[in-house]
Amino acid sequence: MADTAEGTSVADYSWPEVDRRGQxxxxxxxxxxxVKSTGFARYPSDQNPPGLLAAKILTCPHAHAxxxxxxxxxxxxxPGVRVVHVIQGEGSEIQWAGDExxxxxxxxxxxARDALRAIQVEYxxxxxxxxxxxxDRAPAAQPGxxxxxxxxxxAFASAHRTxxxxxxxxxxxxxxxxxxxQVASWDGDxxxxxxxxxxxxxxxxxxxxxxxxxxxxxxxxTEYMGGGFGSKFSPDRWGIVGAELAREAGAPxxxxxxxxxxxxxxxxxxxxxxxxxxxxxxxxxxxxxxSDSWGSGGLPxxxxxxxxxxxxxxxxxxxRHTSVPTNLAGSxxxxxxxxxxxxxxxxxxxxxLANELDLDPIEFLDRNLEFTGRADVYREELGIAAGxxxxxxxxxxxxxxxxSALQRGLGVSIHTWGGRGHASNCDVTVHPDGAVxxxxxxQDIGTGTRTIVAQVLxxxxxxxxxxxxxxxxxxRFPQSGPSGGSSTVGGVCASTRRAAQxxxxxxxxxxxxxxxxxxxxxxxxxxxxxxxxxxxxxxxWTEAASRxxxxxxxxxxxxxxxxxxxxxxxxxxxxAEVEVDMDTGVVHVERMIxxxxxGLIVNRRLAESQVYGGLIMxxxxxxxxxxxPDPVTGRLLNADMEFYKLAGLLDVGSLEVHMMxxxxxxxxxxIGLGEPPVISPGAAISNAVANAIGVRxxxxxxxxxxxxxxxxxxxxIA
Amino acid sequence: MSDDAKGSGFSRRSFLxxxxxxxxxxxxxAGLLPGDAAAAAAANDADGVPIAGPDPVEVxxxxxxxxxxxxxxxxxxxxxxxxxxxxxxxPKKVCDRGTCGACTVLEDGQPIYACSRLLIESAxxxxxxxxxxxxxxxxxxxxRAFVENDAQQCGYCTPGFVxxxxxxxxxxxxxxxxxIEAGLGGNFCRCGTYMGIRAVVGGxxxxxxxxxxxVGG
Numbered sequence: 001m002a003d004t005a006e007g008t009s010v011a012d013y014s015w016p017e018v019d020r021r022g023q024x025x026x027x028x029x030x031x032x033x034x035v036k037s038t039g040f041a042r043y044p045s046d047q048n049p050p051g052l053l054a055a056k057i058l059t060c061p062h063a064h065a066x067x068x069x070x071x072x073x074x075x076x077x078x079p080g081v082r083v084v085h086v087i088q089g090e091g092s093e094i095q096w097a098g099d100e101x102x103x104x105x106x107x108x109x110x111x112a113r114d115a116l117r118a119i120q121v122e123y124x125x126x127x128x129x130x131x132x133x134x135x136d137r138a139p140a141a142q143p144g145x146x147x148x149x150x151x152x153x154x155a156f157a158s159a160h161r162t163x164x165x166x167x168x169x170x171x172x173x174x175x176x177x178x179x180x181x182q183v184a185s186w187d188g189d190x191x192x193x194x195x196x197x198x199x200x201x202x203x204x205x206x207x208x209x210x211x212x213x214x215x216x217x218x219x220x221x222t223e224y225m226g227g228g229f230g231s232k233f234s235p236d237r238w239g240i241v242g243a244e245l246a247r248e249a250g251a252p253x254x255x256x257x258x259x260x261x262x263x264x265x266x267x268x269x270x271x272x273x274x275x276x277x278x279x280x281x282x283x284x285x286x287x288x289x290x291s292d293s294w295g296s297g298g299l300p301x302x303x304x305x306x307x308x309x310x311x312x313x314x315x316x317x318x319x320r321h322t323s324v325p326t327n328l329a330g331s332x333x334x335x336x337x338x339x340x341x342x343x344x345x346x347x348x349x350x351x352x353l354a355n356e357l358d359l360d361p362i363e364f365l366d367r368n369l370e371f372t373g374r375a376d377v378y379r380e381e382l383g384i385a386a387g388x389x390x391x392x393x394x395x396x397x398x399x400x401x402x403x404s405a406l407q408r409g410l411g412v413s414i415h416t417w418g419g420r421g422h423a424s425n426c427d428v429t430v431h432p433d434g435a436v437x438x439x440x441x442x443q444d445i446g447t448g449t450r451t452i453v454a455q456v457l458x459x460x461x462x463x464x465x466x467x468x469x470x471x472x473x474x475x476r477f478p479q480s481g482p483s484g485g486s487s488t489v490g491g492v493c494a495s496t497r498r499a500a501q502x503x504x505x506x507x508x509x510x511x512x513x514x515x516x517x518x519x520x521x522x523x524x525x526x527x528x529x530x531x532x533x534x535x536x537x538x539x540x541w542t543e544a545a546s547r548x549x550x551x552x553x554x555x556x557x558x559x560x561x562x563x564x565x566x567x568x569x570x571x572x573x574x575x576a577e578v579e580v581d582m583d584t585g586v587v588h589v590e591r592m593i594x595x596x597x598x599g600l601i602v603n604r605r606l607a608e609s610q611v612y613g614g615l616i617m618x619x620x621x622x623x624x625x626x627x628x629p630d631p632v633t634g635r636l637l638n639a640d641m642e643f644y645k646l647a648g649l650l651d652v653g654s655l656e657v658h659m660m661x662x663x664x665x666x667x668x669x670x671i672g673l674g675e676p677p678v679i680s681p682g683a684a685i686s687n688a689v690a691n692a693i694g695v696r697x698x699x700x701x702x703x704x705x706x707x708x709x710x711x712x713x714x715x716x717i718a
Numbered sequence: 719m720s721d722d723a724k725g726s727g728f729s730r731r732s733f734l735x736x737x738x739x740x741x742x743x744x745x746x747x748a749g750l751l752p753g754d755a756a757a758a759a760a761a762n763d764a765d766g767v768p769i770a771g772p773d774p775v776e777v778x779x780x781x782x783x784x785x786x787x788x789x790x791x792x793x794x795x796x797x798x799x800x801x802x803x804x805x806x807x808x809p810k811k812v813c814d815r816g817t818c819g820a821c822t823v824l825e826d827g828q829p830i831y832a833c834s835r836l837l838i839e840s841a842x843x844x845x846x847x848x849x850x851x852x853x854x855x856x857x858x859x860x861x862r863a864f865v866e867n868d869a870q871q872c873g874y875c876t877p878g879f880v881x882x883x884x885x886x887x888x889x890x891x892x893x894x895x896x897x898i899e900a901g902l903g904g905n906f907c908r909c910g911t912y913m914g915i916r917a918v919v920g921g922x923x924x925x926x927x928x929x930x931x932x933v934g935g
Contacts (some may be wrong), residue, residue: 040849
């Protein structure tokens with residue numbers, strides 16, 4: 001933090017003190033709200049350049065097969081079909097249903113579909129495996145090496161209480177509403193791609209290397225995009241195919257996946273199962289952890305989940321993990337990769353152990369915070385969350401009897417994330433008319449990046465939001481990192497702040513003589529430039545800008561860079577309250593409470609929206625969402641939106657968010673927030689259900705059949 | 719739906735052809751064009767059901783206040799016609815089978831899924847998309863409420879939600895929980911903007927004191 005309180009006139013890079021902030025921390029409405037709410041925002045899938053062709057992809061219906069014969073002649077003969085492109089020809093071995101076989105570009109989407117139906121493919125169907133929860137049946141399970149720390153056997157032997165059970169959660173889909181895809185257009189050897197991507201600055205090189213052209217000839221545009229959640233970092237094969245179709249057809253080509261393809265191949269979160277044993281001593285202190293885990297991210301299998309989650313300093317532990325490849329499309333990074341799974345496996349186990357110890361789970365967590373990396377943060381947050389929930393008055397031990405058809409319960413979970421800002425470059429330009437612009441090759445994936453960059457600009461120059469312009473979504477702008485891992489807000493705020501402070505210093509240097517002052521004495525605030533402490537010696541921002549000369553002033557800022565603008569490492573606490581219908585097994589989330597830190601908050605409203613969004617997505621995977629592969633056909637039974645259930649408007653109960661801000665948090669600088677709030681809901685809701693019904697439902701999502709099975713004593717992860 | 723369609727050999731084209739068995743297939747359905755032209759061009763099957771296609775037919779309808787005449791194959795959905803032919807891209811194509819609500823438009827004031835209507839079915843009718851409700855410079859009150867309550871993130875579900883919400887509030891300015899469920903239960907958001915949307919419709923659980931415009935944090 002700066003050692004002075006001189007606002008924007010300090011000579012280093014810092015955020016203004018709390019009483020001098022005009023923008024940072026405020027509740028600003030998002031700048032692209034009006035274009036989004038009126039349908040005027042043009043997403044990549046909305047681009048309709050002249051001469052546009054529609055492309056569709058033929059996928060393999062088998063989970064494992066070899067292509068014996070492939071004949072496209074009938075498709076090519078259909079009027080209106082422009083290009084038929086074989087992606088995987090005769091002899092290819094297909095490893096998952098939904099893998100791409102051929103593509104067609106045609107005058108209309110309906111004609112392209114006609115052509116797909118006319119392509120004759122003969123498959124030799126091969127054996128497949130798609131149900132990784134049955135690890136013992138997997139043909140290609142890959143057991144990893146065992147890792148042991150301390151002496152878990154001795155610790156278990158002398159422990160006061162031990163719980164042991166198998167828990168798990170299935171693969172689930174990203175389900176981006178705008179499917180993966182792009183509109184590709186060629187002008188000679190120059191390619192322009194309107195891509196629905198989280199990675200504007202890195203996509204060009206990937207397109208270029210696949211297409212055999214220099215990266216300088218690839219332009220990526222993403223003004224808006226309809227959701228990524230970790231699944232949209234690369235061009236993907238359909239992106240390259242789309243560009244090839246466009247090149248061959250000599251016309252722009254729009255290629256977006258159909259919904260069944262989107263669900264099946266364009267993004268899933270790996271599953272995680274584990275036989276967990278965990279023990280505590282008579283004081284309620286954790287003494288040992290043992291987990292034998294497995295899971296799958298489709299064909300690539302999956303790596304070890306970080307266990308035990310958050311309580312990573314637990315001394316005695318043994319970890320084994322088995323990767324289980326399946327004939328399903330490879331998983332992708334899903335919002336907070338690995339964390340929701342690790343959180344559920346850990347927090348559900350600890351909750352059951354607290355129950356065995358006859359301890360309030362919050363008290364139990366509190367007694368063991370020394371095993372976490374940020375005990376003070378969790379302790380404070382647990383206290384706030386418990387207060388908001390009325391925990392002390394309302395929490396009761398697990399019920400053992402069914403005294404009524406509707407049972408309520410409370411559950412708690414804690415989580416962590418890094419969220420350090422990524423590499424980012426930003427150009428800031430001040431024009432002689434006073435207009436200020438930031439340009440950066442970043443993207444707003446719905447989190448509000450455009451808005452928070454504008455706030456940093458306006459804050460630095462002492463202006464209001466309408467007086468600044470933010471340009472992003474174009475790889476011709478200075479390179480900025482992909483939006484993943486909650487890294488964007490820190491990266492773009494830091495690069496923008498540095499560029500803006502440098503540009504402002506240059507402006508102040510040029511106008512200082514007119515105010516008969518040193519540049520260091522000048523401050524920009526409230527639309528004016530004035531001598532600090534002597535507001536009468538001032539001029540308007542417009543007047544100041546007009547004195548910079550005929551050419552604009554510009555500066556480039558980078559992240560990482562000097563000054564304490566960002567950091568990383570956050571903790572969060574969530575409490576869920578559920579109502580369970582003991583007769584039907586239906587779980588309703590009545591209320592969720594989220595207490596979250598993320599360092600210095602740039603926009604309070606958008607920060608809360610991120611947390612609400614994480615909670616709602618969390619209710620989805622806790623109660624409804626799962627890939628359901630059919631063991632017979634190897635295809636997903638629910639590659640749609642009817643039977644792949646998202647949470648609806650009234651499914652999510654009352655949500656209450658408390659952001660940790662102010663002294664002790666602001667000094668840490670900006671830290672990302674997209675991932676943390678989605679980590680705990682599965683565990684918190686599962687724990688609340690266990691509290692309500694008296695037994696653990698060992699598997700997510702908490703569907704009625706699983707709840708009834710658990711109540712009937714039919715455990716297991718079926 | 720591509721695999722299903724391939725597997726069964728079922729398509730909108732074959733469906734329409736089936737309906738046209740034994741009858742003229744080149745005529746226009748009644749109502750595609752106003753007045754005499756429609757009557758002259760109409761053909762019916764044995765049950766008196768009007769037949770159109772499979773060749774392109776001329777259709778006239780009103781979109782956001784402007785009369786539009788276009789030539790489309792009868793199998794083209796209202797959504798594809800709006801997006802691909804008329805370049806009206808506010809309505810979004812997400813599930814393409816009447817589940818998610820992102821394509822919701824008003825037909826003669828009633829909310830419908832544009833993906834589940836053939837464009838020829840809307841002939842002679844008035845379609846209002848999200849763009850027809852207001853513009854960024856002159857927003858409809860529902861659109862403004864979506865902005866002020868941060869009821870959008872990526873924004874891809876927003877056009878459908880805005881249209882469905884406008885229809886709901888036009889029917890009932892103070893809907894109860896059941897009416898909200900009926901009016902907006904057919905729309906899904908992935909980013910998780912339901913708190914904002916509930917604040918817009920005044921539904922349950924939107925409390926927490928986070929509504930309102932730009933106020934200091």
